[in-house]
Amino acid sequence: MATTFVMVKPDGVRRGLVGEVIRRMEQKGLRLKAMKLLQVSPELAAQHYAEHQDKPFYPELIAFITSGPSVPMVWEGREAVTVARTIMGATDPVKALPGTLRGDYGLAITENIVHGSDSDASAEREIGLYFAPHELV
Ligand code: CMP
Helix, strand or coil, rough: EEEEEEEEEEHHHHCCHHHHHHHHHHHHHHEEEECEECCHHHHHHHHHHHHHHCCCHHHHHHHHCCCCEEEEEEECCCCHHHHHHHHHCCCCCCCCCCHHHHHHCCCCCCCEEEEEEECHHHHHHHHHHHHHHHHCC
């Protein structure tokens, strides 16, 4: 069964949107396999976003993602990567359709509420960064 990595970012936690993210994933039929609350360290942030290190928005992204607690999660279900990204909506909330998390709650591109893996390979890598195998139930 497919799994994906989803993380409520510091803005989502600050705004009290953790429950809303979980509700929408559960309502769709995805199953929660792991979840924790943690403050992402600069080292972990650099590993997570290594592919963006040369982008102009990288310093702002690292400052933001380490600015407060996040809630990383693992979700399981059919085509979990695609399904979770559909629930989240486009990365830029301006382009995200109403009915998606970013379409309904976001406007800024860095502070875009939630992160979701963009492929099965990314999901495997990101799950491994945030969770030990025994934490997956
Ligand atoms: P995420 O899906 O976590 O992956 C990379 C993050 O970089 C993205 O969500 C945004 O939070 C952030 N970001 C900031 N500016 C941009 C941009 N111009 N294009 C894409 N992502 C951006």
